[in-house]
Amino acid sequence: MxxxxxxxxxxxxxxxxxxxxxxxxxxxxxxxxxxxxxxxxxxxxxxxxxxGDDASYILIGAKGRAGKGAVFKCTLDGYECYEFLGGNKRFSPPENRSYKTVNIFNGDVFGASINVFNKKIFIGATGRDNKKANDTGSISSANYKDEVGSLFECDLEGNDCREFLGGHLPFENSQVIVPVKLFSSDHFAASTAFSQNKLLIGVPGRDGNDVDDIGSIFQCNLDGKYCSEFLGGKSKNKAVISQLATDDSFGTSLITSNNFLYIGVPNKNSGSGSVMKCTIDGSKCDFFNLKNLRLASNNNFGTSITISKTNIYVGASGRSGVPITDPQQYDLGAVFKCGLDGNNCSEIIGGENKESAAKLKLGPRDYLGMSIAVFKEYLFIGVPGRMNFQNQRTGAVFRCDLNGSNCIEFIGGKSTGYLDSESLDLLDGDQFGSSLFVVSKSYAK
Incomplete structure (x- = not known):
């Protein structure tokens, strides 16, 4: 010019x-x-x-990926993300020669749960059978059990992976009078937690002695040995069993904090759901006080649980918006914030919180709250039914402040950031956001 x-x-x-x-x-x-x-x-x-400087990455389950399930590894600034374990990737042969190379199969639901402890990643595969479906005679065998569930273990780099508990492996219980066995549709490893040198494992499809799908918590040593049925299911803790009923799915979610155990029971009361708070030894357990929430059938309160210093956050993936008779409001999903004592719960994101649901543009069958994780000042929320701009149900992860404000569609779905569904090559049915775990550098020490 x-x-x-x-x-x-x-x-x-x-x-x-x-x-x-x-x-x-x-x-x-x-x-x-x-x-x-x-x-x-x-x-x-x-x-x-x-x-914070110690933030490292977030592990995100996509339990429908490639029909098998997968785990993605993403940076917390939302700039980098890739398929880390399972799905379209083959597992590397382990350096430990006592381990067998991991193979996962269609229907394994790998990535249904994720946890990290003692420099190891633990991944639940709730659809895993107890034998390989392609083995000659497996399905016709009297000992074949489908969807027993399994727990896998890898190091933080995704190497030295092995099938750790359940699935194709028998339990090592030389000191237990009655050996632990898994049965069809137990869905072992739907959730995991660690406390007092014990590994706790949610088994929501577990039958009781005379009640179907009551759900259970198993307890094992950290090396995976000497497992026993700890709470619910076929355990000896009658006080807990007396509070459970058919199809409760006790153990769908699980977290420990300050000598307490919080257990999701999302199918309690015709699927309205609840959370049980127990002392760490299981001697005293009580349900949350949810009278003010007006939960409805199939809200599934307790699908997921996470905790901050002052609050418990609970996902209700089946929560509908208002009016609940409008099909466009079905199964939006919601997140609730409760006190650590299980009182004073409020709906902070999605569901019947009209302002939040409208801002997020939630749609039917988004299932917001299927997974939740807290890190620093943020909530990360899995939305595995979320559509992308091409109306494919790829799934997504949202990020919000701890009070439920300032939410953004962070990764996948309709994200307009660096990591949208197309850039990640997410596909319809991947269920990205099925599970979440934030890993800071402190885990690698």
């Missing part, structure tokens, strides 16, 4: 005036660009400051 002005035959005073205007416009444009970039940098800096 400035060069073209100099070539025109115009008076010198007018030329200088136009030249000054051109320079002013150029400076304003530069300042605008600088301000925009500065604001973007400031916003990113706020996020990074809240996450």
């Amino acid at each position: 400035l060069q073209s002005l100099s070539n025109l035959n115009i008076p010198s005073n007018l030329y200088r005036f136009l030249l000054a205007i051109g320079v002013m416009k150029l400076c304003i444009a530069c300042q605008s660009t600088y301000t925009s970039e500065q604001n973007k940098t400031q916003n990113e800096s706020v996020t990074k400051e809240n996450l």
